[in-house]
Amino acid sequence: MMVSGNACNFVAIFKPPKAIRGGIPICFPQFSNLGSLEPHGFARTRFWSIDNDPPPFPTNSSNKAFIDLILKHSEEDVKIWPHRYEFRLRITLGPGGDLMLTSRIRNTNTDGKSFTFTFAYHTYFHVTDISEVRVEGLETLDYLDNLKNRERFTEQGDAIVFESEVDKVYLRTPTKIAVLDHERKRTFELRKDGLPDAVVWNPWDKKAKTIPDLGDDEYKHMLCVEAACVEKPITLKPGEEWRGRQELSAVPSSYCSGQLNPESAILSEDIGPA
Numbered sequence: 001m002m003v004s005g006n007a008c009n010f011v012a013i014f015k016p017p018k019a020i021r022g023g024i025p026i027c028f029p030q031f032s033n034l035g036s037l038e039p040h041g042f043a044r045t046r047f048w049s050i051d052n053d054p055p056p057f058p059t060n061s062s063n064k065a066f067i068d069l070i071l072k073h074s075e076e077d078v079k080i081w082p083h084r085y086e087f088r089l090r091i092t093l094g095p096g097g098d099l100m101l102t103s104r105i106r107n108t109n110t111d112g113k114s115f116t117f118t119f120a121y122h123t124y125f126h127v128t129d130i131s132e133v134r135v136e137g138l139e140t141l142d143y144l145d146n147l148k149n150r151e152r153f154t155e156q157g158d159a160i161v162f163e164s165e166v167d168k169v170y171l172r173t174p175t176k177i178a179v180l181d182h183e184r185k186r187t188f189e190l191r192k193d194g195l196p197d198a199v200v201w202n203p204w205d206k207k208a209k210t211i212p213d214l215g216d217d218e219y220k221h222m223l224c225v226e227a228a229c230v231e232k233p234i235t236l237k238p239g240e241e242w243r244g245r246q247e248l249s250a251v252p253s254s255y256c257s258g259q260l261n262p263e264s265a266i267l268s269e270d271i272g273p274a
């Protein structure tokens, strides 16, 4: 999914079956290389269909535009992931430009089998200068460091800043995370529900040079903060449905800075119905 403003795209090579870099790729049914499938699973490289007759919003639908995209098992995919499912992705735009993504994934297996998956909204934020960016809401949390064989560490008490490659999975985070772009005086707020973890990724200079669809200097203007479910995979029995939401909004920086700490964010969590 490509969204202007909040998210960004890069040298943007669109050569199926490779995923296009930028926007908000959907990682399903596997995050990263945590399984036998291609990294981040197949959902981000498939063509989805539009549901022309989507179910209505349960509440509060005024002034919101939405579209439902559907992905179902294909005969090809069943060979590599032997399950039937229906994945409904509702993309909602609020009047102020807020973007809400709601994923509903249902097990439609007819052979009685459960399936298990990991998931992420792999959101690329456009930032003015990564060295001036702070992330609030992840202080003091435990994380798995992908650069150190997923060893577990505990984050220090200050907001997260960037001065080298980062690839971490923060565990059981608050529902609200803020990305502060000082130079632009803009803060992105990310709220999530049903997605306990948050991945933070910036490849920095050396890794960026090894990524063909990322310009050598483009790492300076991007940051991935990804609402995710990685540590504890989701298991669905036939007929069961899982729901995971992410909301993004942009606010002036002064509004958010210093006001987020994990405890208060947990207490104030509620991003409402889909």
Ligand SMILES: O=P(O)(O)OC[C@H]1O[C@H](O)[C@H](O)[C@@H](O)[C@@H]1O
Pocket: 032, 039, 040, 146, 167, 168, 199, 200, 201, 224
């Ligand atoms: O290059 P991609 O397959 O899109 O993955 C880009 C990045 O995604 C996530 O953030 C992972 O944690 C990283 O390890 C990975 O490098």
